[in-house]
Amino acid sequence: MRGKIIRWISNRGFGFIKSDEYERDIFIHISDITKRRRQPKVGDTVEFRLDTSEGIVSAKAASIISPSNKVSTTFINIVAMTVLCFLVASLTAYNWRKNDLPI
Incomplete structure (x- = not known):
């Protein structure tokens, strides 16, 4: 159920x-949310099993499946790759100048 x-x-x-x-x-x-990477928030989409055994309708074995998790992971990957490319380019330029090679 979602x-x-x-x-x-x-x-x-x-x-x-x-x-x-x-x-x-x-x-x-919160103890019924598995694989929790962050605090749940209003608007998060969750997938869960409906439980009525204790007289209260509750969610069990829930997972946050909001697209926002993927967006933030993608953003972090883009930033990391940008920093890595800048670092490689800087080190290459530094090495070329150190050895008096034309750029």
């Missing part, structure tokens, strides 16, 4: 999910 986090209380470690597949808001606790 849904979006519509409310998140960071200092308490829980929030609520809204899903098109279920009419009521679904409780989610």
Whole structure:
């Protein structure tokens, strides 16, 4: 099942999910989010298993699948490659000048 986090209380470690597949808001606790790389936030899309065993409708085995995770990873990769290219170009130019080679 999929849904979006519509409310998140960071200092308490829980929030609520809204899903098109279920009419009521679904409780989610931070301990039920697997492979957590950051704090959940409002607007995150999550994939989860719906659990009603404890008398409360809650999300279990949840994963954050927002595209925002991929965007930030892509941005970091672009910045890293830019810095690496600049470093290689600088070292090459320095080495050529040191050996009195024409650029």
